[in-house]
Amino acid sequence: MKQLLALLLLLSSSFATAQEITVAAAADMSAALPQLVDAYTKKTGHTVKLSFGASGNLTNQIRNGAPFDVFLSADEDYPQQLIAEGLASKDTLYRYAVGRLVLWVPSDSPLDLSKLGIKALLDPSVKKISIANPATAPYGRAAAATLRHFGIYDQVSSRLVVGENISQAAQFVESGNAQAGLIALSHALAPAMKDKGRYWTVPLDAYPTLNQAAVVLSKSKQQDAARKFLEFLRSPEAASLLRSYGFSLQVEEH
């Protein structure tokens, strides 16, 4: 009887820990995802630990054995690379959102973004422009592509300051150390930045679409819980939350 009880206890405790997964997420999700997770926890009782970073950095960490269960990238390339390397399951690949890039300036900026658009960056009052690191952050690549698309990359390249990920790029301009930044719409709409500045949405044709994709990682010991979380991402509840942070949704699935 005692042994049975001990076994039950052991099972139930392992069952309880099995309900906690770790999600590695692109830095542009740093405001929206905690809310999604709150809703998920309230609904299911399962908890989620979050780890944010540039998608490229996270991909590299996953390659080196980081103990994540789910990876929410800011593009689709990194998840595809992990699938090709056998580190993520192809059947779980899901585009959960389309990310948008915005040009953001602090409230006290004299620049009229609606009139100037991207040309605001050429104003002499803009001494530093923050972007994310194009080597590791999809938003950084989108920013570089945007500057090239409008033909002003060479004119502004000496004024670019590079954040380690898109959150740091947002922080550089939010703190006033940079006078303008090409950052994620999800940050511009986040409570921490919403009232502190204005933004101009970069048109979608200026950079390759940020199809943000999620995958379950092959090494995860909690495949079921991880898949359950991805299922939740597809729910109408999650969709409306994502939409409130400026993510548009891709209906088609893989």
Add this chain to the structure above:
Amino acid sequence: MNWQAFWLTVRLAAIVSTLLVAIGIPIAYWLTYSRWRWKFLVEAAVALPIVLPPTVLGFYVLVALGSRSPLGRWWESLTGHTLAFTFEGLVIGSLLYSLPFAVQPFAASFGAVDRKLLHASASLGHSPAQTFRRIVLPLSKAGLVTGFALSFAHTLGEFGVVLMVGGNIPGVTRTISIDIYDQVQTANYASANQTALVLLILSFVVLSIVYGVNRRPWVVAPWR
């Protein structure tokens, strides 16, 4: 191997450790000879960067010295730009970051000078400044070299502050530690390996100089 980042870092370390000799000697002098009762508080403040996370320093440089603060606006009106994302910003951050590594060896060597020599110098008519220059400084050579070399080496290895306030600008703020970080994050392990090896050798050489100038005869142990 990113030589631009390498020479930038060496330049930063050389400027910072040279400035720290100029700033550190008066501070160490005061710490050695002052009789103020609350001196220990200043000693604690000087030692702070040893225990504070570099992120705290980075945070202050970014926010307290940013364009939203009075201090930052004053700097901006003086120089036309903010401290963040500039080489000067890294110099100022590194001065704070490496201060104890210069001041502590200086103060220790000043304090180790035999007091009888100071009395002799004074009784022969030297002013305190003359005594300091002619007696204390020459006898503290090892401590001065140690403080210079340690602050040089410590600045070489600076990462957190630069990551937070540098903005990763090639030739301006992309130091060698940031370069290694970028190489690792993009899985360029071969390049990271080369750079890391150069830094490892350089740091070893600098520390060898420190221990070389402080070489002491062995202790004769009673069990031999």
